[in-house]
Amino acid sequence: MLVTDSLQIPSDIPQHMERFDVKRGLVKTVAADGGLSSLAKRYFDNVEKIDSQAFVASHGIMTSIEGKYDDSGALIVDVTNVPPNFDDPDAVRAAMDARKRWTQFLDEATGYNSKQRGDKAKEWAKKATKAKSGVSSARHFMSMSENLSEDVKSQANALIEEIEEALENGENTRAAGRAEKLGKLLSA
Numbered sequence: 001m002l003v004t005d006s007l008q009i010p011s012d013i014p015q016h017m018e019r020f021d022v023k024r025g026l027v028k029t030v031a032a033d034g035g036l037s038s039l040a041k042r043y044f045d046n047v048e049k050i051d052s053q054a055f056v057a058s059h060g061i062m063t064s065i066e067g068k069y070d071d072s073g074a075l076i077v078d079v080t081n082v083p084p085n086f087d088d089p090d091a092v093r094a095a096m097d098a099r100k101r102w103t104q105f106l107d108e109a110t111g112y113n114s115k116q117r118g119d120k121a122k123e124w125a126k127k128a129t130k131a132k133s134g135v136s137s138a139r140h141f142m143s144m145s146e147n148l149s150e151d152v153k154s155q156a157n158a159l160i161e162e163i164e165e166a167l168e169n170g171e172n173t174r175a176a177g178r179a180e181k182l183g184k185l186l187s188a
Contacts, residue, residue, distance in 0.1 A: 017078040019070075019170065021120040023111025027053070027069045036067060036109065043105040060098035067109070072171065075109050127172035131163050134179030141186055148186075155185055 030039055037049035044057035044065055054068035064080040079102075084095040107113055112120060138156055142148060148156075159182040166175035 017076070019121075019124070020075040020077070020106065020110045020117055021112065021124065022069065022073050022075050022109070024073075026109075026111040027073050030069075030109065036069060039109055040065070040067060040105065042108075043101040059101060061095045062098055062102065075106075124172050127176035128167060131167055131172065131175035131179040134176075134182055135160050135163055138182050138186055152185065156182060159185065 030036055031052050033039070035049065035052035035055075037047055037052075037055035040055045040057050041047045044059040044062070046059075047055055047057040049055055050068070055066075057065045057067075059065065061082050061084055062079055063082050064078070066078040068076050070076050084091040086092060103114060106117065110117060138160060142153060142156060159178055163175045163178045163182065166172070166178060
């Protein structure tokens with residue numbers, strides 16, 4: 001069982017954490033309008049403000065919703081959903097309403113519509129893939145090269161460490177940029 005504050009959630013209930021890019025400047029706008037919890041109150045029930053940029057709530061089939069803007073300005077949400085009784089038309093209707101509210105909340109909390117959020121997520125994943133590929137290529141190149149100076153190898157290894165740390169911290173844009181620098185270092 002997962003315990004979130006006083007709420008106990010059975011471990012077989014699907015829990016889903018996601019990261020969403022947020023339009024530049026929107027975090028400040030939301031903060032000026034009462035914070036993320038004020039925005040959440042328009043869409044969900046039992047909203048508790050954690051701080052100006054974080055909340056916990058629930059609504060219908062979403063038995064637990066935790067949301068926050070992280071230090072990079074992205075929206076991080078962790079949602080636990082319970083499937084509705086599909087034989088009950090009222091339960092299905094309520095689930096559809098919950099889904100609609102969820103989508104409207106994301107639209108307003110990110111400044112992007114569903115398609116734009118999907119495009120941003122693909123772009124985010126591409127950056128991580130690009131960074132990982134850059135590290136793999138660099139390691140392979142360094143193992144095959146016989147005339148790389150120790151200074152270049154040292155710089156490359158330092159960049160690889162930075163890339164791996166950035167990836168671990170979810171800083172895919174930074175990781176991709178460092179991978180590009182690594183590629184230039186080894187092709188010089």
